[in-house]
Amino acid sequence: MPSPPSSLIENYLREAGFWHAATIGRGYKLNPKLISALIERWRPKMHTFHFPCGECTIILEKVQLQLGLPVNGAALTRSVQFADWGAICYDLLNTIPDNIYKGRIEMGWLLDTFSELGNDSTEVERIRYARAYILNMIGGYLMSDLS
Structure with a gap:
């Protein structure tokens, strides 16, 4: 979701451990030249940055510190090939996207379906909105895959 998280879902994001990640970058201006320089030095095959002083890699502990x-806990390593993704979406979000492909949903659908949360919303609606917000964070900028 492009806007800051609603105060109505703050407690749910905190409980899920995503509050800090939801507020990253708010109020800061990105430096396009710095980003371009980092992109030029990234080596995807090695998952490292190559600097004049040596290589630099990103490790899980640093990601934890940066994103909070x-x-x-237990790692999710199992591949789910034959899940009923429509039923899973309905259980978590109370709606089913038109197009689900191997467990993937379109971010545009997510943004259109969960565009606003009203002040008169119920707790169940707030929980579903928080789930959609987390899904958008993960698919939008934490683990974006533009392919």
Whole structure:
């Protein structure tokens, strides 16, 4: 969601461990020259930055510090090939996207479906909106895949 998170879902984002990640970059101006310089030095095959002083890699502990996301607990390593993604979306979001492909949903659908949260919303609607907000953060900028 392009706008800052609503105060109505702040507690849900905190409970899920995503509050800090939701507020990253708010109020800061990005430096396009710095971003371009980092992109030029990134080597995707090695997952490292190559600087004149040596190589620099990103490790999970640093990501945890930067994003404030919890990294303890059980790892999700299982591949789900034959899940009923429509039923999963309905259980979590109370709606089913028109197009689900191998567990992927379109970010545009997510933004259109969960565009605003009213002050008169119920707790269940707020929880669903918080879930959609987290999905958008993950698919939009935490683990974006433009392919």
